[in-house]
Amino acid sequence: MKGIVFVKFNDFIEELWGDEFWDELLDEAELPSEGIYTTVGTYDDQELFTLIGLVVDKKNISAKDAQFAFGKWVFKELYNLAPPGAHDFKDVFEFLRAVQYFIHVEVKKLNPDALLPEFEFLSETPNQLSFHYQSPRKLCYFCEGIVHGLAEHTGQEVKVSQSECEHEGDQRCVIEVEKV
Ligand code: HEM
Structure with a gap:
């Protein structure tokens, strides 16, 4: 997916739960891109699903609710x-x-x-x-x-x-x- 989606997901998470929480996600996700997203880049869809999966585990919400809210x-x-x-x-x-x-x-x-x-x-x-x-x-x-x-x-x-x-x-x- 285009970098814009990842950059905005980063903004969304930081707005809701702060930048420390975002860093915590990146530490655990071990993403190929290391979570350094730019709007002009393109990244593996799987990275978004990994990040959403971690939010789901840590915040005890469903993947459906997380995707909907984003x-x-x-x-x-x-x-x-x-x-x-x-x-x-x-x-x-x-x-x-x-x-x-x-x-x-x-x-x-x-x-x-x-x-x-x-x-x-x-x-x-x-x-x-x-x-x-x-x-x-x-x-x-x-x-x-x-x-x-x-x-x-x-x-x-x-x-x-x-x-x-x-x-x-x-x-x-x-x-x-x-x-x-
Ligand atoms: C406001 C104008 C809109 C713009 C400029 C826009 C642009 C984009 C861009 C840049 C992407 C990412 C593509 C990629 O990662 O390769 C995207 C994905 C997507 N857009 Fe839009 N979009 C707009 C409105 C909408 C609306 C109103 C809907 C809902 C009905 C929608 C549904 C989606 C969905 C579901 C995706 C995720 C990709 C997928 O499902 O395969 N978009 N859009």
Whole structure:
């Protein structure tokens, strides 16, 4: 994954639990990169999973909650570095479609080695939208968190759930977003 994700994960952990806790994680993780992340680098996905696993053990939270919280927190950070034109979308559903058809496409053009999820939109009504989240990284809980961060940004209230989830034994992950 791109360094930006790791750099922001570092910021997120330090904001929550301080830099000593981050150092403690790095000491135990024994990562190939040694945890020295730069935004321009690219690092093994496994490093993120190792770090999340350590947070889960030390803070007694689930991996699901950890990924969700990071996703919710990181939205504003992604937004701040989004390509020109990405700041014009004011509605959660409109924004989600823009992520698939425009924002992540531009991100990929600028960083050809970025690994981005694909969203296949399945249904939409004025209050409900569902999409198939497709990614070999299986970060659907992180994705749910980002949708919450997005809704906070647009000032809309949403419920996010999964009607199907690979982590629950289903064939795919389907994220349901409902405006409430
Ligand atoms: C605000 C504009 C956004 C920008 C600039 C952006 C950019 C990025 C970048 C740079 C990555 C890392 C790619 C890599 O490591 O190779 C990423 C990953 C990801 N993005 Fe976005 N993103 C945005 C919005 C969103 C939104 C709203 C969602 C949720 C629906 C989303 C879902 C994801 C997920 C789940 C990943 C993790 C990779 C994976 O699942 O395979 N992004 N994005």
